Structures are given as structure tokens and as C-alpha cells.
Amino acid sequence: MPPARTLSASERERMIVEHLPLVRGLARRYADRGEPLDDLVQVGTIGLIKAIDRFEPERGFKLASFATPTILGEIRRHFRDRSWTVRVPRGIQEARAQISHAVSELSAENGRSPSVREIAESTGLSMEDVLDALAAGSAQRPAPLASPGGADGDDEVGISVGIEDAGYAQAEARATLDSGLSALPARERVILHLRFEEGMTQSQIAERIGVSQMHVSRLIRRALEALRESAGDVDPDAAVGAEPW
Known part of the structure; x- marks a missing residue:
């Protein structure tokens, strides 16, 4: 086996600088996904350096072709590992x-x-x-604290400080029901989200998850009964902010 190729510091730096336009071009593919372009370029540069350190020109490949999968892999790993607000498996x-x-x-x-x-x-x-x-x-992405509002969409509707907020009671109810919601099966949590957060009808939910409307109705009723039992005096209908039927 031939000895591993050793790059001088100056040669390594030259190769990195020459291929930075490649990194920036690949990073731009992901620039509309909520991460700063400069951050993506930095992550992609790490992939470029890893590829340079493994590159064997005697195999007949160009460095750009060899490095592209590694650069893209680093960028995708960045989105998978870093762009989630709450860490999930x-x-x-x-x-x-x-x-x-x-x-x-x-x-x-x-x-x-x-x-x-x-x-x-x-x-x-x-x-x-x-x-x-x-x-x-x-x-993966938190809701903004402020969002466009008003007739022309110019005003921002966000958090106001120093006024009475009628949503406190609903927030308190939600907090009380958190443990009950976490105990529900994933399907029932999704159904409650679609019904009460997204405002979908039972027939729309049935089509979305691939079951009958009657089965959706039974699952909603069962989930609400479980939440009432776990929450005691707190009304789960108030916590989700809509009437169930």
C-alpha cells in the first residue's frame, strides 16, 4: 500500500481557498431554509477540509467531485442536528x-x-x-413572536406587555393538560392537533390519516375523556380553544 499523502500547510490552505466558491454555491441551495448563509458556508467548509484531508489524486478524481458529497453531508447534518428548537431523537x-x-x-x-x-x-x-x-x-421551527397583521399586513401583531391577556386561563389549562396529552397515543395527539389547532373537520382528518370519519369521532371522544380524567376540573375544550363538535 502506498504511503498516505502528506500536504504541506500552504498547499492545504491553497486548496481550501480555491474551493470556497464551490462550498458557497452548495450552501446557497439551502439558504431558504431558515439558517444564515454564512453559517452554512462555515459548516460546508468543514466538509471541504475533511475531503481535502482524505483526497487521493492518484485515483483520478477531481477534488471538486470528490468533496461535493462530503460538503453536502455536513450541511445536511447541520440541519438535522442544529436546526431543531427542541431536541428530538x-x-x-x-x-x-x-x-x-x-x-x-x-x-x-x-x-x-x-x-x-x-x-x-x-x-x-x-x-x-x-x-x-x-x-x-x-x-423544528418556533412560531414568531410577531407576525404581520392589520388590513394591509403592515402592522405587527406580537406580544404586548403590561395589559391583561385573556389567554392566561387557556395557557394555564394547557399546562395542566400537558401530562395528559403526553400520555395519549401519537395518533390521538395528531388528531387533536388537526381538529383544534388546524381547524380541520372530522372528514378532512379522516382523509388525512386514512381512517373513517366515525373512527375519528370515536378517537376524539376517547382522547377528550382521557384528558378530562387526567386534568380533574380543567376543561380540555377550553385548553384547545374550540368546541369538539
């Missing part, structure tokens, strides 16, 4: 990536949003795993 993060790809393909193919069953069949994941990954999606 690596398996769920990887499942989210699979699901996102499957949803794009199935939506283009069928002209509509795919059901959970279709996503599961496409990805090879179980329906429970798909539901868990979808439920974890809210941890």
Missing part, C-alpha cells in the same frame, strides 16, 4: 426527512396531499412512526 429527525421527500413526490404524482397510510407505504415506515414524526415537526 435522531431517528425521528431522519424520518422527517424521508416523509418530506415522500410528501413532495406523492403530492406531485396525485395532485393532492397524501394520507398517512400513503406516506407510510412510500417510506416503509409504520403509520405510528409517521404520526410521531409529524407530531414532532413543531419542534
Whole structure:
């Protein structure tokens, strides 16, 4: 086996500088996903350095071709490991990536949003795993403290300090129900989110997760009964902010 190639510090630095435009070009592919471009360039540069240190020109490859997969791998790992506001298991993060790809393909193919069953069949994941990954999606990017409002969308509606907020009671109820919600199966948590947070009808939920509307109704009723039992005097309807029927 030939001895490992040793780069001088000046040669290594030259190769890094020459290929920084490649890193920046690859980083721009991901610049619209909420991470600063400079951060992505820094992460990609780490991948470039790793590739340079492993590069063997005698194999006949160009450094740019050899380094591209490593650079992209570092950038994708950055999104997988760093861009989640709440840390979730690596398996769920990887499942989210699979699901996102499957949803794009199935939506283009069928002209509509795919059901959970279709996503599961496409990805090879179980329906429970798909539901868990979808439920974890809210941890990836927090809601903004301020959002456009007003007739022209110019004003910002955000947090106001020093006034009485009618949402305190609802927030308190939600906090009380947290333990009850965490004890529910993933499917029932997703259904409650779709019904009370997204405002979807039972028939829309049934189509989304691939079950009958009657089954959705039974699951909602069962979940609310479980929440009432775990929360005591707190009304779960008030905590989710909508009437269940």
C-alpha cells in the first residue's frame, strides 16, 4: 500500500481557498431554509477540509467531485442536528426527512396531499412512526413572536406587555393538560392537533390519516375523556380553544 499523502500547510490552505466558491454555491441551495448563509458556508467548509484531508489524486478524481458529497453531508447534518428548537431523537429527525421527500413526490404524482397510510407505504415506515414524526415537526421551527397583521399586513401583531391577556386561563389549562396529552397515543395527539389547532373537520382528518370519519369521532371522544380524567376540573375544550363538535 502506498504511503498516505502528506500536504504541506500552504498547499492545504491553497486548496481550501480555491474551493470556497464551490462550498458557497452548495450552501446557497439551502439558504431558504431558515439558517444564515454564512453559517452554512462555515459548516460546508468543514466538509471541504475533511475531503481535502482524505483526497487521493492518484485515483483520478477531481477534488471538486470528490468533496461535493462530503460538503453536502455536513450541511445536511447541520440541519438535522442544529436546526431543531427542541431536541428530538435522531431517528425521528431522519424520518422527517424521508416523509418530506415522500410528501413532495406523492403530492406531485396525485395532485393532492397524501394520507398517512400513503406516506407510510412510500417510506416503509409504520403509520405510528409517521404520526410521531409529524407530531414532532413543531419542534423544528418556533412560531414568531410577531407576525404581520392589520388590513394591509403592515402592522405587527406580537406580544404586548403590561395589559391583561385573556389567554392566561387557556395557557394555564394547557399546562395542566400537558401530562395528559403526553400520555395519549401519537395518533390521538395528531388528531387533536388537526381538529383544534388546524381547524380541520372530522372528514378532512379522516382523509388525512386514512381512517373513517366515525373512527375519528370515536378517537376524539376517547382522547377528550382521557384528558378530562387526567386534568380533574380543567376543561380540555377550553385548553384547545374550540368546541369538539
